[in-house]
Amino acid sequence: MEDSSTYIKICEFLRQNEIDFKSIEHEPTYTSEESAKVRGEDLSIGGKAILMKVDTDFYLFVLSAAKKLDSKKIKAHLKAKKIRFCTSQELFDMCKLVPGSVPPFGNPILPFKLFLDESIIKNEKIAFNAGSLTNSIIFKTSDYLKVANAEIFDFSE
Numbered sequence: 659m660e661d662s663s664t665y666i667k668i669c670e671f672l673r674q675n676e677i678d679f680k681s682i683e684h685e686p687t688y689t690s691e692e693s694a695k696v697r698g699e700d701l702s703i704g705g706k707a708i709l710m711k712v713d714t715d716f717y718l719f720v721l722s723a724a725k726k727l728d729s730k731k732i733k734a735h736l737k738a739k740k741i742r743f744c745t746s747q748e749l750f751d752m753c754k755l756v757p758g759s760v761p762p763f764g765n766p767i768l769p770f771k772l773f774l775d776e777s778i779i780k781n782e783k784i785a786f787n788a789g790s791l792t793n794s795i796i797f798k799t800s801d802y803l804k805v806a807n808a809e810i811f812d813f814s815e
Contacts, residue, residue, distance in 0.1 A: 664755060664789025667767055672797070675805050679797035686791040688758050690723035697785050697794050700724075705762040705778060705786040705802075709744035709753075709770065712736055716744060716752070720762040721775035725814035732773075732813045761788050761795075764807065772808040779803065779810060 672679050684696040694701040704723025709716055712732065721727060733741050749755055753768055762784065764772030778784060778799065785796040 662790060662793075664753070664759075664761065664767065665793045668761055668763065668788050668795060671763075671767060671805070672795075675801075677797055677801045677805065679795050679801075681788075682794045682796070684792060684794060687787065688791065693758075693785070693787055693794060694723065697796065699783075699785050699796065702777075703781045703783050703785050703796075705784045707760040707762040707786065709749055709760060710741060711744055711748075712738045712741050716748075716770055717773060718760070718762075718764050718768060718770040719773045719775070719813060720778055720808070721814045722777035722781065725775065725777050727775075728813055728815040731811075731815075735811050735813065755789060756791065759787050759789055759791050762786050762802070762806070772806060773813070774803075774806065774808045774810045775814045776810060776812045777814050 687693040690704045702722050702724040705720050706723040707720045729741050764770045781799050784799050784802050788795040
């Protein structure tokens with residue numbers, strides 16, 4: 659049974675900020691491609707959120723689901739010595755989330771500094787699994803940028 663607290667927190671956060679959004683309940687999706695299909699949306703508007711350990715800290719990176727993360731660009735931008743993907747266990751221990759359910763939000767939703775790839779800002783809207791493999795949220799990218807509190811740079815390929 660999934661914990662719905664992150665999904666509820668996101669919905670409340672968006673409502674508090676007077677953001678219009680669409681919420682979709684669907685069968686569990688484990689990949690960006692599956693998620694785009696059940697949402698009836700293009701893969702490119704998917705916000706793929708990836709938690710990375712950079713040197714000693716964890717950071718959240720969000721890019722278009724149609725792109726791949728380029729760790730060399732992240733390493734160079736952050737002047738990091740070591741970078742790696744967060745493990746499933748670390749993700750669960752820190753956030754009570756499973757891979758594929760990570761939403762594209764740092765504070766106040768998840769306790770991480772947030773970085774957005776330039777591929778996100780090129781889209782009119784963003785869609786993502788909202789703390790659950792069975793709940794998606796879609797809304798305007800312009801609204802997302804207002805509440806995301808993120809640093810933007812190019813880290814996709």
